Amino acid sequence: MKEVAIIGIGATRWGKYPDVSNQQLAREVIRQALRDANLAWKDVQLVVAGQDAYSGYPGISAGAAIVEEMGFSGIPATTIQNGCATGSFTLDIGRAYILAGLYDVVLCVAAARSPGGFFPTVESGDDPSNLDFQRYRILGKTNPSMFAYQAVRRMHNYGMTETDIAQVKVKNSKHGSLNPLARYQKQFTLEEVMDSAMVAYPLHLFELCATSDGAAAVVLCSTKAARKLTAKPAILASIFAPQPKYPSLDVGLSFFSTHSTVSTPSSTPGVERPHEYEVCHGALEQAGIGSEDLDFAEVYDISTPMEFDWMEDIGICKPGEGEKLLWEGATTIGGRIPINTSGGVSSFGEAYPAQALVQVYELVTQVRGDAGPRQVEGAKVGIAANKGLGQSISAIVVKK
Amino acid sequence: MTREKASSKQVPAIEGWFTWPPSGEPHLIGSRCKSCGDYFFPKVIACHNPRCMSEDVEEVLLSRRGKLYTYTINYYQPPPPYVPLDPFVPYADAVVELEKEKMKVQGQVASGCDLDALKVGMEMELILEMLYRDSEGNEVVAWKFKPV
Numbered sequence: 001m002k003e004v005a006i007i008g009i010g011a012t013r014w015g016k017y018p019d020v021s022n023q024q025l026a027r028e029v030i031r032q033a034l035r036d037a038n039l040a041w042k043d044v045q046l047v048v049a050g051q052d053a054y055s056g057y058p059g060i061s062a063g064a065a066i067v068e069e070m071g072f073s074g075i076p077a078t079t080i081q082n083g084c085a086t087g088s089f090t091l092d093i094g095r096a097y098i099l100a101g102l103y104d105v106v107l108c109v110a111a112a113r114s115p116g117g118f119f120p121t122v123e124s125g126d127d128p129s130n131l132d133f134q135r136y137r138i139l140g141k142t143n144p145s146m147f148a149y150q151a152v153r154r155m156h157n158y159g160m161t162e163t164d165i166a167q168v169k170v171k172n173s174k175h176g177s178l179n180p181l182a183r184y185q186k187q188f189t190l191e192e193v194m195d196s197a198m199v200a201y202p203l204h205l206f207e208l209c210a211t212s213d214g215a216a217a218v219v220l221c222s223t224k225a226a227r228k229l230t231a232k233p234a235i236l237a238s239i240f241a242p243q244p245k246y247p248s249l250d251v252g253l254s255f256f257s258t259h260s261t262v263s264t265p266s267s268t269p270g271v272e273r274p275h276e277y278e279v280c281h282g283a284l285e286q287a288g289i290g291s292e293d294l295d296f297a298e299v300y301d302i303s304t305p306m307e308f309d310w311m312e313d314i315g316i317c318k319p320g321e322g323e324k325l326l327w328e329g330a331t332t333i334g335g336r337i338p339i340n341t342s343g344g345v346s347s348f349g350e351a352y353p354a355q356a357l358v359q360v361y362e363l364v365t366q367v368r369g370d371a372g373p374r375q376v377e378g379a380k381v382g383i384a385a386n387k388g389l390g391q392s393i394s395a396i397v398v399k400k
Numbered sequence: 401m402t403r404e405k406a407s408s409k410q411v412p413a414i415e416g417w418f419t420w421p422p423s424g425e426p427h428l429i430g431s432r433c434k435s436c437g438d439y440f441f442p443k444v445i446a447c448h449n450p451r452c453m454s455e456d457v458e459e460v461l462l463s464r465r466g467k468l469y470t471y472t473i474n475y476y477q478p479p480p481p482y483v484p485l486d487p488f489v490p491y492a493d494a495v496v497e498l499e500k501e502k503m504k505v506q507g508q509v510a511s512g513c514d515l516d517a518l519k520v521g522m523e524m525e526l527i528l529e530m531l532y533r534d535s536e537g538n539e540v541v542a543w544k545f546k547p548v
């Protein structure tokens with residue numbers, strides 16, 4: 001197994017920071033993460049930064065901007081863009097450098113300030129080949145519209161109800177109320193969620209994530225060097241973030257069609273399985289564990305019904321059984337397999353390039369036993385999963 | 401009294417994605433790989449099947465009928481470049497499964513349809529309809545789907 005250690009974490013509270021720059025947000029979380037790792041800025045050998053497409057130069061060229069903010073120390077810095085899997089890829093690249101033996105200490109960081117309301121397409125002209133621009137112009141298809149497609153299918157396939165969808169928010173808001181980093185710390189009732197405005201049928205406003213500002217940082221280190229620096233490193237056991245295998249049967253955010261399966265033999269195993277399944281199982285396999293070994297999970301509840309799909313894609317339950325586990329309390333802290341112990345993206349809002357990093361922040365906090373009132377008893381291993389633009393889906397396993 | 405501009409005309413929202421100018425039954429225009437038989441929309445210059453990769457692709461008209469695979473009703477006005485009607489009225493987006501092509505395509509649901517009557521599995525057909533009026537008063541037209 002190719003593992004590296006996580007020896008420092010930092011994160012701001014998610015929220016709205018109109019008067020703070022991306023670099024200042026990054027500075028705050030880098031300071032926290034380095035203090036957590038008992039290291040100084042001069043010890044960092046490489047910065048891998050996540051790109052924020054909505055903040056101009058400091059977001060586009062985040063690596064350079066962040067190193068300039070911290071002080072030019074002569075180290076290399078690079079910038080990653082991979083939709084909602086951006087944060088995951090900062091870790092993937094950092095891990096690769098460490099495993100290649102080029103560096104011992106790599107700082108992975110992302111800061112984001114998001115526009116309010118729906119995530120818009122990134123500024124561009126009316127180019128027919130820019131399908132992300134065209135999906136807004138021709139379809140008026142927002143991110144929640146795509147989430148709603150997925151929800152309507154689940155209602156059709158498994159009889160998921162609008163009450164099930166709302167109950168995920170009730171549960172995750174309960175977890176979020178225990179997390180000082182969550183933007184929304186109010187505990188919602190079922191009635192409040194179901195009475196909120198309908199945005200994209202069947203999804204209500206409180207069942208969709210807001211767009212937030214925030215930053216998170218993770219210090220990666222070779223396992224050998226980590227032993228000298230800390231008695232209790234967390235282990236980054238796997239990251240898996242492949243693009244799909246053809247044929248992709250998901251229209252995703254910015255595609256106008258799925259692939260055609262004319263040429264695909266009907267005997268092809270797993271052709272109907274969602275890409276999410278392949279990604280989550282790939283991450284578990286890379287970590288050398290099975291889903292039964294997981295103690296908890298952070299999954300992308302950018303719309304709350306996705307939580308059910310993730311549970312099944314990870315292998316926590318069989319298809320169609322996610323709702324049952326929720327109502328039984330199995331996925332609440334104290335239950336058999338707590339899901340979104342941080343409160344999830346529904347309590348944070350999405351600061352997309354930093355979101356996977358703050359998911360990892362929660363995984364590390366839990367396996368260290370530092371999660372206070374939301375601590376999962378005996379948490380040894382957890383998984384984080386996210387999805388977004390393109391078909392960028394990633395899963396990460398962290399263990400004690 | 402509404403005054404129509406003399407210059408007002410219909411223009412396609414995007415060229416080469418659907419049959420234009422309107423004549424007879426409208427279709428989406430896609431590609432078919434002459435080697436492996438897979439279809440693509442919008443058109444491609446080479447087959448995207450990594451087991452094929454042929455550059456021998458032909459332009460084809462896609463089936464204009466299919467089954468509603470999934471949908472949503474948008475109750476909030478999307479951000480630009482979406483151009484809302486004034487006033488904005490909720491509308492639906494649909495994913496329609498084409499049997500012959502074994503693929504799913506997307507489009508808005510035609511205006512005036514009973515959105516509460518949409519049901520997964522129902523038969524849908526493709527039509528052309530105005531998306532919005534541009535700054536010169538032209539009707540910008542695209543494909544949409546309506547229940548049969």
